[in-house]
Amino acid sequence: MLQLLKGEKEEILACVKEVLGENSKTHENLVPILQQVQKKLGYLPALAMDKIAEGLQVPAVDIYGLATFYNQFRLNPPGKHEVKVCMGTACYMAGGDITLESFERRMEIKEGETSVDRYYSLDRVACVGCCTLAPVAVIDDEVEGKVTPTRVDGIMLALEEDREDNTGGNSGPGEGADHE
C-alpha cells in the first residue's frame, strides 16, 4: 500500500467527515458516499474506507469488497502522469496487451497501480474511439496512436525528462511523507 503524503491523513479524515455529514448514514447510501469521497480525493484510500465503515457501522471488509467489485472505484491515487492503455477489441487485436506490458515493465508497476513516488499511474480503458490508430494509449488525456513498444520507450523518455525538468532529478517520495 502506498504511503500517505504529508497532510494527506488529515485531508482524508476531513473529507470523510464532511461527506458523512452530508448524507444519512444508511447502507443504501454507501455507494453514493464512496463516489463522493472518490470525487473529492481522486481515489478511495483505505483509511477513508475504514472511516466510512465506522460511520455506517458496517464491516470494513464489506466496503473493500464493494469498492473492488465496481471498477468505477480506484483504490490507488492517480499519478502525476496518468497513462491508460486501451484494451478495446481493435487495440487488443493490434497488440494492446503488449503495449500494456511494455508500460508495466518500464514503470515497474502493474496495471491498476501507482508508482511509489506517485509519478505514474497505469490503467486499462475501454475503446476511446480512435480505433484506426490502434494500439492506443491515453497519456494525461492526450491520445497517442500506434503505441508500439518502441513508442512506449519514447513516451517514457519524455515523461522522465519532464520529471527531471521539474525536480532536478529528485525522484524519491515526498520528504514529509507520513510513515504509517
Ligand code: FES
Ligand atoms: S479499441 Fe482502442 S480506440 Fe477503439
